[in-house]
Amino acid sequence: MPGPIDYSKINIIPDPDTVEWWEGTKRHKFLVRQCKNCGHKWFPPFPACAKCTSMDLSWFETAGKGVIHSYVVVTQPILAAFVPAVPYVVGLIELDDCHEPDGSLTRVAGVMIDDEDAVAIGLPAEVVFEPTGDPNFVMPRWKICGTAQNTWKFNE
Amino acid sequence: MGALTDKYCIVGVGETAFMKASGRTPLSMACEAVKRAMDDAGLGARDIDAITSFQIADSTDVANVAQALGIRMNYGSVAYSGGSTTEALVAHAIGLIEGGYCNTVAIFRAMNGRTGRRMGGQAPGGVVPPSRAEGDAQFYMPWGFTTPAQHFAPSAMRYLHDFGATTKSFAEVATAFRYHASLNPKALMRAPITIEDHQRSRWVAKPFRLLDCCLETDVASAFIVTSRERAYDLRQPPVFIMGGSARTYADNPAWNHSRQRTYIQAGHFARQRVWGMSGIGPQDIDVLSIYDAFTYTVIIQLEAYGFCGIGEAAEFVKGGRLRIDHDLPTNLSGGHLSEGYAHGVALVNEVVRQLRHRADDACPGWAEGRHSYDRAAGCRQVREARFGACLGWGTETRGSSLILRSLSA
Ligand SMILES: [Zn+2]
Numbered sequence: 001m002p003g004p005i006d007y008s009k010i011n012i013i014p015d016p017d018t019v020e021w022w023e024g025t026k027r028h029k030f031l032v033r034q035c036k037n038c039g040h041k042w043f044p045p046f047p048a049c050a051k052c053t054s055m056d057l058s059w060f061e062t063a064g065k066g067v068i069h070s071y072v073v074v075t076q077p078i079l080a081a082f083v084p085a086v087p088y089v090v091g092l093i094e095l096d097d098c099h100e101p102d103g104s105l106t107r108v109a110g111v112m113i114d115d116e117d118a119v120a121i122g123l124p125a126e127v128v129f130e131p132t133g134d135p136n137f138v139m140p141r142w143k144i145c146g147t148a149q150n151t152w153k154f155n156e
Numbered sequence: 157m158g159a160l161t162d163k164y165c166i167v168g169v170g171e172t173a174f175m176k177a178s179g180r181t182p183l184s185m186a187c188e189a190v191k192r193a194m195d196d197a198g199l200g201a202r203d204i205d206a207i208t209s210f211q212i213a214d215s216t217d218v219a220n221v222a223q224a225l226g227i228r229m230n231y232g233s234v235a236y237s238g239g240s241t242t243e244a245l246v247a248h249a250i251g252l253i254e255g256g257y258c259n260t261v262a263i264f265r266a267m268n269g270r271t272g273r274r275m276g277g278q279a280p281g282g283v284v285p286p287s288r289a290e291g292d293a294q295f296y297m298p299w300g301f302t303t304p305a306q307h308f309a310p311s312a313m314r315y316l317h318d319f320g321a322t323t324k325s326f327a328e329v330a331t332a333f334r335y336h337a338s339l340n341p342k343a344l345m346r347a348p349i350t351i352e353d354h355q356r357s358r359w360v361a362k363p364f365r366l367l368d369c370c371l372e373t374d375v376a377s378a379f380i381v382t383s384r385e386r387a388y389d390l391r392q393p394p395v396f397i398m399g400g401s402a403r404t405y406a407d408n409p410a411w412n413h414s415r416q417r418t419y420i421q422a423g424h425f426a427r428q429r430v431w432g433m434s435g436i437g438p439q440d441i442d443v444l445s446i447y448d449a450f451t452y453t454v455i456i457q458l459e460a461y462g463f464c465g466i467g468e469a470a471e472f473v474k475g476g477r478l479r480i481d482h483d484l485p486t487n488l489s490g491g492h493l494s495e496g497y498a499h500g501v502a503l504v505n506e507v508v509r510q511l512r513h514r515a516d517d518a519c520p521g522w523a524e525g526r527h528s529y530d531r532a533a534g535c536r537q538v539r540e541a542r543f544g545a546c547l548g549w550g551t552e553t554r555g556s557s558l559i560l561r562s563l564s565a
Binding site: 104 | 287288289290291292294295296297298299300301302303306309310311313314316317322323355358359360361362363408410411413414416418
């Protein structure tokens with residue numbers, strides 16, 4: 001497993017567009033934005049619908065499950081919070097319940113619980129909610145939750 | 157052809173040294189770069205009546221440069237904007253002059269990219285103190301996902317996956333540009349490297365190694381745009397602006413990661429406009445510069461502008477194709493990877509010098525256009541440089557381009 005992340009060294013500043021998203025994580029919900037007019041879903045929570053321009057929006061509670069579309073293995077820490085964590089994998093997770101008939105999709109990023117050796121493109125992953133030490137913030141992370149055919153791993 | 161094709165020219169280029177620790181202000185460096193570009197063109201302070209620049213809260217205002225150099229501006233502005241702004245400011249300059257707002261525009265970028273504000277938030281000397289995750293950073297900073305290397309890596313990883321490519325293709329880019337830097341006295345990193353050197357260099361953010369990353373640099377660079385009529389009387393052979401694109405965006409421009417194919421770069425959406433406006437195509441290009449924030453950014457821009465098909469560049473760059481005396485000489489200065497990171501302006505300067513036939517190399521007569529073409533003796537002038545292109549990267553979802561020709565083309 002990657003080392004611990006020192007969340008005390010990141011100062012998260014929610015704003016009126018995002019405060020409800022952060023509130024959701026405290027209740028262990030992974031939310032995405034949803035348009036009340038046309039049903040489109042997206043992340044991060046931009047304040048208008050890219051399909052119909054409506055600003056009449058709600059939140060959709062995803063099941064927090066998806067497939068690893070790609071990833072990066074960070075070996076050189078830049079932020080102080082991540083010095084104890086390296087090497088760690090940031091996964092890009094394509095959410096299962098945000099696929100739309102026209103092909104649009106939603107991918108979210110997050111730090112994998114798993115080591116690099118376990119991560120591969122194509123594997124299923126699910127969200128886990130990690131305490132940060134600050135009662136005002138709970139952090140979504142991702143962990144591999146099954147197997148798949150046709151997975152691919154960077155092995156250079 | 158575009159309505160303004162060949163009506164405007166780049167007439168002067170200049171820069172400071174490429175430095176690891178300048179000990180100077182961005183203002184001082186900007187003044188030197190603009191002054192050098194003016195001297196190169198044979199223009200005085202009264203001949204310049206507009207200055208534009210771009211920055212991300214890490215540089216100086218154009219008013220300070222105008223004050224210092226005694227320039228009275230009919231137009232001056234600073235874009236808060238990153239890579240690929242260089243070529244967009246050329247488009248601004250053309251529109252401003254065409255509209256009669258001003259006559260001659262100096263464009264600069266000045267920054268202490270290594271000892272001042274570093275890309276991705278790293279502080280001089282190492283990691284940063286507690287950082288504020290606000291605005292869009294709320295959705296990447298808490299995931300340790302902040303630097304350009306970290307942001308572009310997933311697109312690169314997926315590219316390798318989709319096309320069965322390896323990072324040896326990245327190494328081809330790094331080694332070609334370093335070879336060119338060995339012929340450029342201005343370059344920061346001039347010692348040649350091999351494919352194996354690249355493959356052995358340490359990981360930064362997989363699939364990127366140290367030798368995939370550009371050089372954080374303290375530098376200012378500048379060039380001057382004016383009308384064809386004024387350009388003919390100046391000191392240097394004018395280089396004509398045929399066309400280009402000014403910060404074209406892809407879909408999902410602020411969150412590339414939800415695009416269907418994250419490695420299809422913004423240039424893909426501009427290519428018909430760019431080549432249509434210019435009246436030439438990628439097959440006509442003799443000298444190319446590509447914004448090489450990373451080796452991989454070269455790969456996907458080659459594809460975006462049609463130098464090869466999507467997914468083909470990893471093969472395309474093999475066998476030294478991007479090297480001088482080969483098919484498509486690219487980043488002849490060494491580029492951001494080996495000359496130094498100047499946010500795109502220095503890449504334009506190199507193409508201008510090549511199209512003038514005045515690459516500032518080891519040839520004693522370079523300033524008069526006399527070159528030996530002897531690479532072992534340090535000549536980096538391309539033999540026949542008639543058409544040039546500069547491709548600007550500002551992430552996968554934003555990009556600019558500039559198509560240039562020589563006086564004789
Ligand atoms: Zn909608």
